[in-house]
Amino acid sequence: MRGLTPVWEGQVFTRVVAHRPDLRRPLPEALGQRLTGATVVRLGRRAKYGLIETDRGDTLVLHLGMSGRMRVDPDVIGKHDHVVFETGNGRVVAFNDARRFGSLDLVETHVADQHPLLASIGPEPLGPDFGLALLQRSFADRLAPAKALLLDQRLIAGLGNIYVCEALFRAGIHPETPGGTVPAAQLQRLATAIPAVLHEAIAAGGSTLRDHAAPDGTLGYFQKDFAVYGREGAACAQCAALVARIVQSGRSSFFCPACQPRP
Numbered sequence: 001m002r003g004l005t006p007v008w009e010g011q012v013f014t015r016v017v018a019h020r021p022d023l024r025r026p027l028p029e030a031l032g033q034r035l036t037g038a039t040v041v042r043l044g045r046r047a048k049y050g051l052i053e054t055d056r057g058d059t060l061v062l063h064l065g066m067s068g069r070m071r072v073d074p075d076v077i078g079k080h081d082h083v084v085f086e087t088g089n090g091r092v093v094a095f096n097d098a099r100r101f102g103s104l105d106l107v108e109t110h111v112a113d114q115h116p117l118l119a120s121i122g123p124e125p126l127g128p129d130f131g132l133a134l135l136q137r138s139f140a141d142r143l144a145p146a147k148a149l150l151l152d153q154r155l156i157a158g159l160g161n162i163y164v165c166e167a168l169f170r171a172g173i174h175p176e177t178p179g180g181t182v183p184a185a186q187l188q189r190l191a192t193a194i195p196a197v198l199h200e201a202i203a204a205g206g207s208t209l210r211d212h213a214a215p216d217g218t219l220g221y222f223q224k225d226f227a228v229y230g231r232e233g234a235a236c237a238q239c240a241a242l243v244a245r246i247v248q249s250g251r252s253s254f255f256c257p258a259c260q261p262r263p
C-alpha cells in the first residue's frame, strides 16, 4: 500500500476493466462502472487487507492471497492480470494473481469496519493496542499452540506464517508450546519480536520499492533473508543446531530445536 499510494492517491480512475468474473470470490458486480470516475481519497490497510477509499463513499478492499501482485505500468497486459486500473495521471496498475487466492471487494466506507471480512479482526501488531498485555490476554489458559494463537486473526491482525515463525524463533518459543504455559519472560520477548520482524520486513519491501524501475514494477510479496523460515536443514544463525520443520494445521513451522526447546 505504501508503494501504491504515490501512484493512486488523489487520482481519478479513468478506466477499470475486469478480465474475469471472479478471483477467490466473485468480483463485485459492475466493478468497472462503480469505480470509473471515482477519485481515490486515501489508501490504508487493516490486517492483510489493503483499503482504497474513494470519494463515492466506497472502499475497495484488496487481498493479495497467496500469489497476488500489483503490477505498476506493465509493458503488456498478461494472462494473469485479472483487473486493470487506469488513472488520470496515465498510470496503469494490474492486479495479477496466477493462483487466484486473492480478492477484491467494494464496501461502503462508513460501515467498512463492520464488514464480515474486517469485523472480527483483532488489534494491529504495529498499533497502540499491541503489547505484552494483549499477548497475556490472548495466551492465558489456552491449550492451543503458540503458533496457532499468533496466526489467529481474531487475536492479532495480519500476522502471516513467515513472521510468526521468525518471531517465535527470536522469543525462543517452540511453536507447539501450549499458549497458557509460555513463561512471562518469553511473552515479553515475543511482544518485542513481533513488531521488530514486521518493521524489518516493511523496510526490506521499501528498499525494493525504491528500486521502482525494477523490470516489471511489481508491488507485492518480496523475499528477505529469514532466520528460520524456509531454512529446514540449514544451520541456525545463533547456534550449531539445524533448523527443523513440522506441519501444524497444514502450515509449515520452521524452528531451531535448540533455541526453541520443546516445552
Ligand SMILES: [Zn+2]
Residues within 6 Å of the ligand: 236, 237, 238, 239, 240, 241, 256, 257, 258, 259, 260
Ligand atoms: Zn539455534
